[in-house]
Amino acid sequence: MKKIPVLEIFGPTIQGEGMVIGQKTMFVRTGGCDYRCSWCDSAFTWDGSQKAAVMDAASIVEKLYEKGTNLFSHVTISGGNPAIHPGIHSLIEELRNQGIQTAVETQGSIWAEWMIDIDEVTISPKPPSSLMKTDWEKLDYYINRLERRPNKAFSLKIVIFNKEDLEYAAEVHTRYPNAPMFLQVGNDDLTEKEAGMLRDHLLERYEWLISETMDDARWNDVKILPQLHTLLWGNKQGV
């Protein structure tokens, strides 16, 4: 079995972001990313500050049951960029055999054939504030493959820090008008230890994002969300 570097397995908790926000889920967070976003809230997956455990699909499933017991029926795979790991194919297969729903978080830079079998795929292209560059051809291919899956869902989720990011999101929305679109409040304070302090600040950022989008017709068909887990638990890892 192909091995997967794993940074953390946690839950059950709620999915705090995007298209299935509020869903009770377990998380598997893989190591390694082809991007280096300036504001990455999970930089420990790629900056060498934390060490990954190299695991095969069977031992990941075992760990999920050890932590989650019978208290879950949904697993979200995030990272890092999970798409760089071919071993996730067997993980998805094992979870499906157990009747467990799956979701993935990726930036849409690298296609993986196992995406086809995931129930909810969230693609999060990166706006200018991240300092990353979008490969539009790769993203076109992604959206095209995802759109053709029967009985499975996907969405675009763009993190917004400033007006330039909003213009980028508008470009993405125009390019893929049929893809469900989410705008997410960017967390610009990754060092605050007090959840309460961060909460007030992020709610202000959420209000700003709402005010920027309400009288702009380009956003008539978009969903605007905060990171719910960050409002609840701040910058804490593993929640």
Ligand SMILES: C[S@@+](CC[C@H](N)C(=O)[O-])C[C@H]1O[C@@H](n2cnc3c(N)ncnc32)[C@H](O)[C@@H]1O
């Ligand atoms: C850590 S990433 C891992 C998955 C994948 N690499 C990606 O970026 O989509 C998970 C989600 O967190 C978002 N994210 C990362 N840093 C953030 C921040 N500082 N504020 C808000 N969202 C952030 C990403 O845009 C992505 O949607």
Ligand SMILES: Nc1nc2[nH]cc(C(=O)O)c2c(=O)[nH]1
């Ligand atoms: N509760 C919770 N929801 C999340 N949604 C996306 C997350 C991620 O880091 O990918 C995440 C996370 O780390 N925790």
Ligand code: SF4
């Ligand atoms: S793509 Fe995702 S994991 Fe990679 S650096 Fe950006 S936010 Fe972090």
Ligand SMILES: [Mg+2]
């Ligand atoms: Mg996160």
